[in-house]
Amino acid sequence: xxxxxxxxxxxxxxxxxxxxxxxxxxxxxxxxxxxxxxxxxxxxxxxxxxxxxxxxxxxxxxxxxxxxxxxxxxxxxxxxxxxxxxxxxxxxxxxxxxxxxxxxxx
Numbered sequence: 001x002x003x004x005x006x007x008x009x010x011x012x013x014x015x016x017x018x019x020x021x022x023x024x025x026x027x028x029x030x031x032x033x034x035x036x037x038x039x040x041x042x043x044x045x046x047x048x049x050x051x052x053x054x055x056x057x058x059x060x061x062x063x064x065x066x067x068x069x070x071x072x073x074x075x076x077x078x079x080x081x082x083x084x085x086x087x088x089x090x091x092x093x094x095x096x097x098x099x100x101x102x103x104x105x106x
Contacts, residue, residue, distance in 0.1 A: 023074070030071050038064055063098040066091065075102060 041060075045052060065084065073079035081091040095102065 027071055027074070031068065034064065034067060034071075059098070062094065063100065066094055066098065066100060070095075070100070070102070 038060075045057075066080070069080035069083040070077070072083060077091055077095075078088055081088045084091065086094075
């Protein structure tokens with residue numbers, strides 16, 4: 001009987017590991033897509049004849065860093081705030097200012 005329970009718990013463990021790997025792979029895909037979008041956007045701006053607006057670039061960089069922290073923390077704002085070295089209230093204000101959709105990040 002104990003052997004049977006061990007086999008069952010081993011199956012559950014493997015299933016949990018598989019789910020964790022799937023979640024991690026989704027996070028990696030999101031991060032790669034985000035980095036590619038940022039790179040393409042910067043390349044377009046560099047190639048453009050328009051002047052580069054430093055304050056706008058800082059805002060875009062900040063929004064990107066917030067998205068990355070939220071992805072790494074699986075949408076947990078408390079963990080994301082710690083990663084970014086800021087208070088949760090500040091992070092929440094910046095999420096609203098940058099209009100970051102939390103549903104796509106968790």
